[in-house]
Amino acid sequence: MRVRTTSTQRTYRYVRLALIGATVFVGVAVGMELAVGTPLPSISAAYYGPAGPAFTGALSAIALALLALSGRSVEQGLLDVAAVLALAIAYLPTTIAVGVCEPVLRCVPPDVRAAVINNGAAVASIVLLGAVVAGVLARVQGTAGGGVVLTIGVIVALTLGAIGWAVVSPESFLARAHEVAAVTFFVVVAAVAALAAWRPHPGGRRRGALRMAYGAVAVGIILTLVLLAVGIVTGAGRGGFPVVLVGESVALALFGVFWVVQTVELWNEPDPGLRE
Numbered sequence: 001m002r003v004r005t006t007s008t009q010r011t012y013r014y015v016r017l018a019l020i021g022a023t024v025f026v027g028v029a030v031g032m033e034l035a036v037g038t039p040l041p042s043i044s045a046a047y048y049g050p051a052g053p054a055f056t057g058a059l060s061a062i063a064l065a066l067l068a069l070s071g072r073s074v075e076q077g078l079l080d081v082a083a084v085l086a087l088a089i090a091y092l093p094t095t096i097a098v099g100v101c102e103p104v105l106r107c108v109p110p111d112v113r114a115a116v117i118n119n120g121a122a123v124a125s126i127v128l129l130g131a132v133v134a135g136v137l138a139r140v141q142g143t144a145g146g147g148v149v150l151t152i153g154v155i156v157a158l159t160l161g162a163i164g165w166a167v168v169s170p171e172s173f174l175a176r177a178h179e180v181a182a183v184t185f186f187v188v189v190a191a192v193a194a195l196a197a198w199r200p201h202p203g204g205r206r207r208g209a210l211r212m213a214y215g216a217v218a219v220g221i222i223l224t225l226v227l228l229a230v231g232i233v234t235g236a237g238r239g240g241f242p243v244v245l246v247g248e249s250v251a252l253a254l255f256g257v258f259w260v261v262q263t264v265e266l267w268n269e270p271d272p273g274l275r276e
Contacts, residue, residue, distance in 0.1 A: 009269065012069070016263040019065045022058040023256040027249075029054035042244040043252065044094035044178060048112070059090035067130075075192050075199075077151035082188045084127055084155050088162070088181035091119040095175055108174045116174070120166070127159050186221050186251045193218035193258050213261045217254050224250045 029051035030043050038049055046055045066083035069076060093108055093116060101107035108116060131152050138144035138152075166173040197214035228247030230236075236243050 012269075013263070013267065015065050015068050016259055016266070019062060019259045020256055020263065022061040022065070023252060023259070025054055025058045025061075026051075026252065027256075029058075040245055041096075041242060042094060043248040044089070044182065044244075045096055047093040048096060048109075056090045059086050063087045063090070074147065075195050077147055077154075078188050078192050078195075080151050081154055081158070082185055082192070084158065085181045085185040085188065087123045087127070089178060089185060091123050092116060092174075092177045092181065094178040104175075106175070113174070124159050124163055127155065131156050131159075182248075183225060186225060186255070189255055189258065190218045190221040190225075193221070196258075196262065210261065210265055214258070217258045217261070220254045221251055224254070 026043070030040065030046050033046060033049055033051045034040055040046060040049070043055070046052060063083040063086040066079045066086065069079060093112065095101075095106035095108055097106050101109075134148075135144070135152050138148045162173075162177065165177070193214045197211045197218060224247055228243065228251075231243035231247070
């Protein structure tokens with residue numbers, strides 16, 4: 001028997017499946033690099049190796065998918081911010097320990113800085129242009145409510161702040177921008193999961209299971225970030241244990257779990273946007 005679906009429903013299904021697929025894509029690419037014996041201190045360090053194109057491409061796809069989800073809820077506003085942060089994570093690489101970083105121990109290697117500057121400027125430009133277009137469309141479509149204006153304002157402020165940071169202190173920006181974007185990204189995702197646990201769900205057992213799943217994701221991400229920070233501060237990685245790699249892997253897995261849960265929850269909704 002053929003099940004009838006709406007075009008909107010199919011679009012939302014594909015977008016959510018694409019988010020899950022892109023997350024798995026990163027995991028597989030990084031896993032293959034680790035399997036052949038390549039030492040990786042973190043998932044982000046894959047930017048410099050064979051998994052680099054997959055890492056950048058998957059995060060770009062995740063950013064586009066997050067922006068493609070319609071709605072005017074707090075959750076959607078946060079995910080719009082997360083989309084911009086995902087682009088920053090993709091194109092502003094983490095530092096690595098190489099022999100050309102003296103007098104510092106870690107840096108963004110000189111041979112990739114031109115690409116980072118080019119890509120970073122392109123990302124900032126398209127984000128600001130997108131904010132302008134989003135504002136115009138919201139005005140024309142009559143959806144320019146307070147939430148939309150606030151979301152656009154936050155995105156513009158973050159982008160201008162990043163530009164100012166890069167201009168005033170380029171070395172500090174290159175050294176810290178990736179980590180700041182990554183931590184903020186996962187905090188935002190945890191907030192979205194917490195909101196999803198709090199908002200109303202269909203009745204019965206399913207409601208309780210959904211709340212527990214979303215709540216577990218939110219708590220899991222925050223706990224992972226806290227433990228990761230403790231591990232870095234206490235020097236737990238000095239003994240050879242890949243603290244950052246494990247922490248990022250758990251956070252990425254929880255991100256994937258969130259989208260699996262939400263995809264299952266909203267699979268049969270005729271207009272399964274995030275809560276309006």
